[in-house]
Amino acid sequence: MVRGRFAPSPSGRMHLGNLFCALLSFLSVKSRGGDWILRIEDLDTARCRPDYARQVEEDLRWLGLAWDQGGSAGGPDAPYFQSRRTAFYEEALGRLREMGLVYPCFCTRAQLHTASAPHREDGLTVYPGTCRGFSPEDIAAREAAGRKGALRLRVPEKSITFTDGHLGEVTEYLPTDCGDFLLRRSDGLFAYQLAVVVDDAAMGVTEVVRGADLLTSTPRQLLLYELLGLPAPEFFHFPLLLSPDGRRLSKRDGDLGLAALREKDSPEEVIGKLAYLAGQNPTAAPRTPGELIEHFRWDTVPRQDIPLPPGLF
Ligand SMILES: [Zn+2]
Secondary structure: OOEEEEOOOOOOOOEHHHHHHHHHHHHHHHHOOOEEEEOEOOOOOOOOOHHHHHHHHHHHHHHOOOOOEEHHHOOOOOOOEHHHOHHHHHHHHHHHHHOOOEEEEOOOHHHHOOOOOOEOOOOOEOOOOOOOOOOHHHHHHHHHOOOOOEEEEOOOOOEEEEEEOOOEEEEEEHHHHHOOOEEEOOOOOEOHHHHHHHHHHHOOOOEEEEEHHHHHHHHHHHHHHHHHOOOOOEEEEEOOEEOOOOOEOOOOOHHHEHHHHHHHOOHHHHHHHHHHHOOOOOOOOOOOHHHHHOOOOHHHOOOOOEEOOOOOO
């Protein structure tokens, strides 16, 4: 059973970059005869809103990207809203705790961003292990003083290597390339890495298609799959769409958001142009998602970030 997913965060209206992800994940799994599910990643309740989640579903319907289960439709592993699934993350965290792999970190944001901390190419900071060796008394003293720790995973001294279905082999040496990473923030919010692993496994996801900005989080997730004894999916990372002036698209690019696109283009026009950028349509001519499934191939998807040609959208 092949199963893929689209997992947007409803913190605003979708933009072209989100649609690019939706289309590629849809075509990849449908070309293998699988199911495509929708999961709403709304753990950060301060930033996410239910009306944006409903809008995601409405925009996908407008585009003709029909999910097979999940979303408001539910399914055997429902709910597919992360905010309603915290009991599952709590359970996984408990198992990691029992293995002695979880410890509290009391570092402040300022401490974590000091110049001495190693920075990775992608801008993430590798945690230097400041709180790793605290004794139970050290921890109790901080907690008694009212400090609430975040929780980190103690990473083993080893490398993780995997072969991305599109970008090839990736290796990270966990202590220096990754560091002890967050499982839960000090405000109680579960980290993306833990939630996404628990959910993909519970929902039977066999392939994860997402932007190359998440490529470096994959070794952390593979480590969690291994520790929790869960089967890992295949990963396919695709290059990001850039604005014509070379910036990453964001929800602030209103003119490339769904509201603006829907005013000037038909769904087939939007899909045809995105498929063209994805190497799945010889021209930017209008297409329906269904027409693209049969001819989908990963080897014609670009491997470098894709600046939007001026005037295409
Ligand atoms: Zn710390």
